[in-house]
Amino acid sequence: MMNIKLYLCFVAHIFSFHVVLVTSAANQCVPVLDNKCTSEPGSYNLTRFPNALGHSDYTASDGEFHQFLNLIDSSCSPSLLPFLCSAFYPKCEPLTNTVLPPCATECVKSLSQCSFLFAFYGFNWPSNLSCDRFSDGSHCPQPGVSTCSTDVKKYTEKPCLEYTKKAATNTSTYWFGTNYNAVCPKGSATSFNCTNSRQGTADSIASRLQLDLSQLDRTVNITYTHGEGSYQSCGSKFRVWNGNYIEVQPGDGVYKAYDVHQFPRIQWHAAKSELDSLIVYDVGNLYVHGIYVNIVHGEISSGQVLKSYLHPIPPQTEPNPFAFLVFKQSSSLSVSDATKQMLLQTTDLAAITKTLELTGPVALNWINVVRDPYAIEGLVDLHIADLCPYLETEALLKHNRSFIHSVTLLDVALSVTFNPSATTYTSCCSTHTVTAKTVTLKSLTPTYVDTADVRTEAAPTISFYKAGLISLNRVADTYTLICIDPDVSKSHSPIIHWMVTNIPDGNIQNGQTVLPYIGPMPPPGKNHTYFFLLYKQPSPVDASTVDGYAGPHCQGRCLFDINRFVADNHMTLSGARWMIAHNDAYIRHLYVTQRGMDEHAICHGVSGYSANCHESVVVVG
Numbered sequence: 282m283m284n285i286k287l288y289l290c291f292v293a294h295i296f297s298f299h300v301v302l303v304t305s306a307a308n309q310c311v312p313v314l315d316n317k318c319t320s321e322p323g324s325y326n327l328t329r330f331p332n333a334l335g336h337s338d339y340t341a342s343d344g345e346f347h348q349f350l351n352l353i354d355s356s357c358s359p360s361l362l363p364f365l366c367s368a369f370y371p372k373c374e375p376l377t378n379t380v381l382p383p384c385a386t387e388c389v390k391s392l393s394q395c396s397f398l399f400a401f402y403g404f405n406w407p408s409n410l411s412c413d414r415f416s417d418g419s420h421c422p423q424p425g426v427s428t429c430s431t432d433v434k435k436y437t438e439k440p441c442l443e444y445t446k447k448a449a450t451n452t453s454t455y456w457f458g459t460n461y462n463a464v465c466p467k468g469s470a471t472s473f474n475c476t477n478s479r480q481g482t483a484d485s486i487a488s489r490l491q492l493d494l495s496q497l498d499r500t501v502n503i504t505y506t507h508g509e510g511s512y513q514s515c516g517s518k519f520r521v522w523n524g525n526y527i528e529v530q531p532g533d534g535v536y537k538a539y540d541v542h543q544f545p546r547i548q549w550h551a552a553k554s555e556l557d558s559l560i561v562y563d564v565g566n567l568y569v570h571g572i573y574v575n576i577v578h579g580e581i582s583s584g585q586v587l588k589s590y591l592h593p594i595p596p597q598t599e600p601n602p603f604a605f606l607v608f609k610q611s612s613s614l615s616v617s618d619a620t621k622q623m624l625l626q627t628t629d630l631a632a633i634t635k636t637l638e639l640t641g642p643v644a645l646n647w648i649n650v651v652r653d654p655y656a657i658e659g660l661v662d663l664h665i666a667d668l669c670p671y672l673e674t675e676a677l678l679k680h681n682r683s684f685i686h687s688v689t690l691l692d693v694a695l696s697v698t699f700n701p702s703a704t705t706y707t708s709c710c711s712t713h714t715v716t717a718k719t720v721t722l723k724s725l726t727p728t729y730v731d732t733a734d735v736r737t738e739a740a741p742t743i744s745f746y747k748a749g750l751i752s753l754n755r756v757a758d759t760y761t762l763i764c765i766d767p768d769v770s771k772s773h774s775p776i777i778h779w780m781v782t783n784i785p786d787g788n789i790q791n792g793q794t795v796l797p798y799i800g801p802m803p804p805p806g807k808n809h810t811y812f813f814l815l816y817k818q819p820s821p822v823d824a825s826t827v828d829g830y831a832g833p834h835c836q837g838r839c840l841f842d843i844n845r846f847v848a849d850n851h852m853t854l855s856g857a858r859w860m861i862a863h864n865d866a867y868i869r870h871l872y873v874t875q876r877g878m879d880e881h882a883i884c885h886g887v888s889g890y891s892a893n894c895h896e897s898v899v900v901v902g
Contacts, residue, residue: 310373314339316346317353318366329373329380334409342369351402358394360387360422368410384421386428386440388412393433412437423447429530429646431502438500438550445531445645446494449486454532456599457565459483464599473596473668473749478567486564486602490630492642501549501559501607501644503529505541512539514654515661515669517725527648535600535649538656542592549607549644551579556610558639560630561590564647565601568628574614574637579607587616587624593650594659596668600649606630608639661751669724670694670748670856676725677857682767684775684814684843685854692748693756695815695856697722699730701739708870709884710894715867722813722858730860732801733867740779740798743789745815745856756787761816761852765843766801768809774832774840778811782822795824796837801862802871808863815856822850 310327313319319326336342346369353362364387371380389412399405417424417440424440426448427433434441452458456465457477465475479489487494508524525540551557559581561571570591576584595601614637616624624633633639650656652668660666670691677685699720706713715733722728735741743762746754764779778799784792803809832840847854869887872878884890 308378310375310378313370316343316370317350317362318370321362321366324366325372327373327375328370329378332371332380333368333383333414336369345369345407348404352395352398352404355395355398357398358391360390361395364388364391381420382418383415385412385415385417385437386422386424388415389428389433389436389440392436393430413439415439417443426530426533429500429533431528434500434502441500441531442497445500446497448531449492449494449645449647450488452483452485452488454485455565455602456597457484457489473666473671474598476566476596486604486647489564489567490562490604490606492606492645494642494645496641496643497645499550499607499644501547501605501646503545503547503605503646503648505529505536505543505545505648507540507543512655512658514658515672515724517654517723519654529605529646529648531646532602532649535651537653538593538595538650538659539653541603541648541650542655544590544592547581547605549579551576553578556613557584557643558608558610558614558637559584560606560608560633562604562606562630563593563595563601564604565595565597567630569624569630569633570603572624572633574610574616585614585616587621592659593648594656594663594665595650595652596656596660596666598652600651602647603650604645604647606642607644608634608637608641609643611638611640664751666748666750667694667746667754668748673724673857677859680810680859682812684765684767684847689854691854691856693745693760693815693817693856694724694748694754695745695813695858696743697813697858697860698742699735699739700742701734701736704733706733706867706870708866708873709880709887709890711866711889713866713870722860724858727810728858728860730801730862731867732803732862732865735860735862736800736867737798739800741813743813745787759818759821760784760787760792760855761818761822761850762789762792763814763816763843764798764811765814765841766803766809766811768803768807770840775843777831777838777841779813780827782818782824793822793824795827801860802868803862803864805864808861811860811862813858814854816847816850816852817855818850818852820851 308329310329313326313328318324331337332342334345336345346365349365353365364383367381367383371382373380388410392406392412424444426444428440428444448454453460456474457479461477461483505527506525509522511518511520521539527536527540547559557576557579559571559573559576560569562568563570569588570593571589572587573581573584574587593603620636624636627633654672657668657672660668670693674689674691677691678687678689701715701718701720703717704715713733718734720730720734745756747756761782762779762784763777765775765777767775769776777796778801780796781789781792781794801809801811828837830842830846831837869883872883873880881892
């Protein structure tokens with residue numbers, strides 16, 4: 282009996298000690314009992330009650346924690362167990378008797394990644410674990426851009442707001458920030474990739490727009506969609522085969538201008554009595570793309586348009602942020618015509634918010650956009666800039682030619698236009714009639730020509746101007762124009778079809794014609810490509826030296842060493858056009874009438890030709 286009494290006393294002693302451990306004194310760290318929270322990497326051994334859910338001991342905490350075991354075992358989210366442990370058994374720091382509270386970021390990740398299992402397990406997420414109750418302290422994982430997706434923000438916007446503030450104040454993200462000197466080496470500040478009105482200032486989005494982000498208290502949802510389509514740019518047609526759906530998250534991804542050319546769906550949370558304004562702004566180029574006021578309940582369609590939406594048309598190939606800023610109004614705005622006119626003309630964001638008496642921003646989102654052919658055409662349509670030579674550079678570099686170098690960057694728009702008059706000629710016993718027409722060489726795609734339309738007697742009209750701002754596109758340098766056929770020899774040493782040097786101020790009529798224009802005369806076989814190349818020359822070219830770059834007995838035209846000629850005269854390729862011709866009826870006509878070649882040999886195998894065909898001439902329209 283004594284042994285039994287001793288045993289009972291021992292059990293009672295152990296039980297009383299256990300109760301002390303699990304209830305603990307207020308604000309005191311106690312050991313974490315053995316459960317899932319002590320078996321994972323990064324686990325800890327001290328906690329404290331009451332926890333964030335109001336549980337005062339393990340009994341209450343364990344009972345509620347148990348309902349999550351199926352979700353935990355499913356491994357639906359790596360954030361689930363750390364979040365639940367911090368909520369039910371928060372880590373306690375023994376030196377300060379303080380706990381590390383649950384993290385909002387881990388809460389929203391858990392919900393967004395595991396909610397698809399709720400119905401399967403018949404589970405409802407408890408209201409006392411609503412993510413809105415939590416914040417992200419310094420001990421929490423840093424919120425990423427994924428916390429700004431719609432699927433995550435529906436649980437709480439707090440992590441997205443924290444990420445937005447951090448991303449908007451980062452000075453190393455964009456070309457106008459700390460990377461400016463790397464993106465824009467010395468001497469390139471006037472190029473469209475590098476034009477910066479705040480040069481010398483390493484900007485973030487917030488500093489560039491002089492934004493106070495302390496009032497950010499919500500997010501703005503933006504979605505772009507577009508289907509298949511096509512558009513014209515720089516005289517060529519571009520086809521877009523695939524549609525797109527873009528949910529804009531602050532600075533996530535890089536998109537082409539065509540991807541965002543349609544007006545997006547825009548919405549944010551707002552009280553029913555609240556009136557807001559939305560300003561759409563090109564951060565890199567400091568340009569207003571839209572102003573909407575008197576917006577009710579965060580629905581853009583309810584607002585008044587002061588400046589209609591203009592889709593992004595960035596001139597940069599570097600990612601350029603295109604921002605959507607929501608501001609609060611103190612009352613309904615009645616904007617006079619004079620004020621509206623001022624708002625249409627200004628690009629000063631601070632002046633706009635001051636004029637309209639706006640506070641904020643209370644919401645901010647942005648998308649990164651880069652230049653594409655659609656943006657280039659938009660700049661031309663608005664009479665802002667002509668950047669087609671940059672597209673032409675891409676097209677030119679696709680030609681594998683020794684005189685086209687990988688570092689080539691065209692900066693002059695070259696126009697080559699033929700205006701052949703009507704004529705008639707006979708070729709291989711057929712009479713051909715050429716009508717008067719205009720033939721302009723395309724800038725991005727090959728122009729296939731009939732040689733009669735580009736014959737010697739129809740020398741082309743040449744004009745050119747500088748790429749960039751249309752208001753400043755006057756050519757003030759001196760140039761040399763060379764037309765070559767590089768396919769004429771196996772050595773790829775071209776024949777010169779035309780050369781005019783020392784062309785001043787973009788006026789070819791005032792240049793020095795070294796070799797007059799002669800039309801294409803390709804031999805039978807493959808097509809020949811004829812390049813019109815415009816070179817910027819830093820000093821006058823001595824025309825008497827040209828013959829020295831050609832082969833013997835070539836009169837300065839054939840076997841021309843164009844690379845040596847360009848290098849010796851320190852020239853830079855600035856503009857280009859090209860056309861493709863083949864051995865056609867007009868060439869056969871020239872072979873017989875000008876070169877005196879045997880007609881039977883030239884015309885053998887041509888449809889309708891026979892040795893006695895001159896007795897019956899066929900007329901070809």
